[in-house]
Amino acid sequence: MxxxxxxxxxxxxxxxxxxxxxxxxxxxxxxxxxxxxxxxxxxxxxxxxxxxxxNMAARALATQKSQRIGVLVDSAIEFGPTSTLRALEFAARSSGYAVSSIALGDGDDLSPQEALDNLTAQGIDALCVVTPRSSSIAALRKISISIPVLVVKPDKDPTFLTVSLDQQEGTTLAVDHLVSLGHRDILHLAGPLDWLDARARERAFHARAKAWGVRERPIVVGDWTADFAYDFAKGIHELPDYTAVFVANDEMAVGLIHGLHDRGFSVPDEISVVGFDDVPLAAHVLPPLTTVRQNFRALGVSAVDMLRAAIEEREIPRVTRIPAELLVRSSTGAPRKTGR
Missing domain, CATH: 1.10.260.40 (lambda repressor-like DNA-binding domains)
Incomplete structure (x- = not known):
């Protein structure tokens, strides 16, 4: 029974x-x-x-802790932030913690201060901020916060705990793969450069391209959407000099491949394409997309471990960057020989 x-x-x-x-x-x-x-x-x-x-209620009474982590998420509709939130919820639940989350940037007028007030009213023990924009970090610095705060961002911060997926390693893997195939003229289709991850990937691309002697050319700054990349590709009227494109996310990479196909250009025979994220559909587009996989599950575990250590006044774990992985599929190949 x-x-x-x-x-x-x-x-x-x-x-x-x-x-x-x-x-x-x-x-x-x-x-x-x-x-x-x-x-x-x-x-x-x-x-x-x-x-x-x-018994969570009894534990809270005994420890004077709520066993609850607040999560402030900016641009939650995008793949990275929403995947990070899901990973945090899973890791917190596995550790006996609950999560309260509030999303910013969804068209409402909620300020970071108001969002934080809402979360702290729920008695959270710590705050995790998933904020991809530099402007959001600047706003956060103006707020007085009396509980441990961790920010998911690619660079260390003098004010907050930080953890991130390794954007530099992921970009390096992508560029090294293209170079190993023989490409020496690579275009970078970047994300919005007020996004911290987009900026980190753009910086890492230039550094690695320079190290390999890849031709320096102006980047194209996109908006993360497939529509932007599709329109960009449709504007290409002749086969370009570059033989490969490193795209800052998979959604734009899929739009780019679609636009190149509609223009009559073959991927990867004439132009190779590498994405970033490994979204669920990346393996099923035509051609299947070579991309950088980000381990959001490990990111969530590391973030929760760090916050728990801070809450419980233990030594903070030192793992602050989660390794990336390159998945080689059919959207990349050797560069074309000459012309079309």
Missing amino acids: PNTSAERPNIRQVARLAGVSHMTVSRVLNDYPHIKEATRRRVLDVIEELDYRP
């Missing part, structure tokens, strides 16, 4: 069966350091055997 709420195991039962105090069980649940591994393992085994679930 299933347990009723009255029959649910409690922390003292776990402690008795594990042969430890209830405080030790609490420390295991909160991932405190300096607990013997054998003791930790014994407690976790009993927890699993009993299917024990901590």
Whole structure:
């Protein structure tokens, strides 16, 4: 017969069966350091055997913590921010924390201060800011915040904890792949340069291209949308000098391939295309898209680990950049020999 709420195991039962105090069980649940591994393992085994679930309300009363992380998300409709939010929610839930989130930039007039006031009214223990724009970081600096704050951004910050996916490594992998195929004239179709990730990819592209002696040419600044890249490609009337395009996200890469196809240019026979993100459809467009995969799940785990350490006044983990991975598919190949 299933347990009723009255029959649910409690922390003292776990402690008795594990042969430890209830405080030790609490420390295991909160991932405190300096607990013997054998003791930790014994407690976790009993927890699993009993299917024990901590009483969040009781824990909050005992620790004076809400076990809740606030997340402030800018431009949540875009793939990166929304994927980061989902990853944070999963990692927080796995750690016994809840998440309250508020989105900015969706057409309402909510200011960062008002959003923060809304979150802090819910008793959050820490704040994670998923803000891709430099202007949002500037606004955040003007606000007095008394709880730990982590910002998901590609560069370290003197004010906040930071963690990010490694934009430089991802870009380097993309450029190195094209160079290994023989490309020496590569165009970069960038994202909006007020976006921190777009700026980081643009800087990394120029640095790596220069290191390889790739031809320097002005970048094209897009807006993340497939429509922009499609229109750009439709404006190409003759086969360009460049033989490859590194595109700052997959959505623009898909639009670019569509536009090149409609112009009669072959991908990858005449122009190779590399994207960034590995959106779910990237493997199923024609041709399947070579792209840089970002590990959002690992990003969420690292962010929550850092915030928990800050909340619990433990040493902050040092992992601040999550490695990227290049997925080679059919949208890249050797450069064309001459002409068409």
